Amino acid sequence: MKVALTIASTIVTLLMLAVSVSAGGNTVSFTDRQGDLGKTWYGMDGDPVSWWSGDSAISGAGYLDIRSGWVAVKGDVLTMGLVVDSPLTADSALPDGVSQVRWVWFFYLNTEHFWADYGVFILWDGAQFSASLMDRTSGSPPFAVAALDTFTIDGQILTVTMSMAKMPGVVVWFSETMVMHGSPWPLDQWPSSGAWHAPDLTDWIDLSMDLPWLPMP
Numbered sequence: 001m002k003v004a005l006t007i008a009s010t011i012v013t014l015l016m017l018a019v020s021v022s023a024g025g026n027t028v029s030f031t032d033r034q035g036d037l038g039k040t041w042y043g044m045d046g047d048p049v050s051w052w053s054g055d056s057a058i059s060g061a062g063y064l065d066i067r068s069g070w071v072a073v074k075g076d077v078l079t080m081g082l083v084v085d086s087p088l089t090a091d092s093a094l095p096d097g098v099s100q101v102r103w104v105w106f107f108y109l110n111t112e113h114f115w116a117d118y119g120v121f122i123l124w125d126g127a128q129f130s131a132s133l134m135d136r137t138s139g140s141p142p143f144a145v146a147a148l149d150t151f152t153i154d155g156q157i158l159t160v161t162m163s164m165a166k167m168p169g170v171v172v173w174f175s176e177t178m179v180m181h182g183s184p185w186p187l188d189q190w191p192s193s194g195a196w197h198a199p200d201l202t203d204w205i206d207l208s209m210d211l212p213w214l215p216m217p
């Protein structure tokens with residue numbers, strides 16, 4: 001069974017890379033492990049970090065589990081996507097204790113600092129979806145935040161399309177899912193501690209490193 005899963009996973013990866021190449025332009029894609037919400041969060045040293053038990057409400061929300069993702073640049077058009085483990089439907093609900101979910105692509109001008117220069121967010125409060133571009137290049141809040149209406153949610157696939165000119169000079173990126181507890185911190189401010197968690201983010205060990213942009217965790 002393990003072998004079959006590995007082969008299936010390899011085929012999916014190859015298919016995804018083939019799609020990326022045929023799309024033209026510059027594309028970076030990655031795959032991410034299934035079933036790694038919170039409890040198997042891996043750092044750069046490869047050691048797992050345990051955040052909560054596997055039977056929590058958050059661990060059961062498959063739409064928080066990233067399976068793959070990509071960023072593509074073609075001319076001035078920047079497209080980014082995430083595939084999550086379970087589809088978002090009209091019946092989908094927030095896990096108990098969660099006030100908002102955020103699917104995020106963080107972009108960096110360089111790797112000198114931990115905080116991202118830009119972030120593209122799809123936000124969900126359990127009823128409404130929206131998308132926003134956060135620009136922290138000023139270095140201090142309030143940061144610029146612009147609404148984006150060019151996003152789609154199609155079952156397990158979330159995408160955002162925007163002008164590359166809105167994030168000039170970015171070179172690296174990674175994705176994560178975030179859950180907010182209580183009042184979500186506003187995107188024009190630094191994140192407030194203790195009010196949110198990242199159940200899943202780009203796996204370091206599974207990255208495709210042979211494409212123009214270098215993803216990073």
Ligand SMILES: [Ca+2]
Nearest residue numbers: 032033065066
């Ligand atoms: Ca995952």
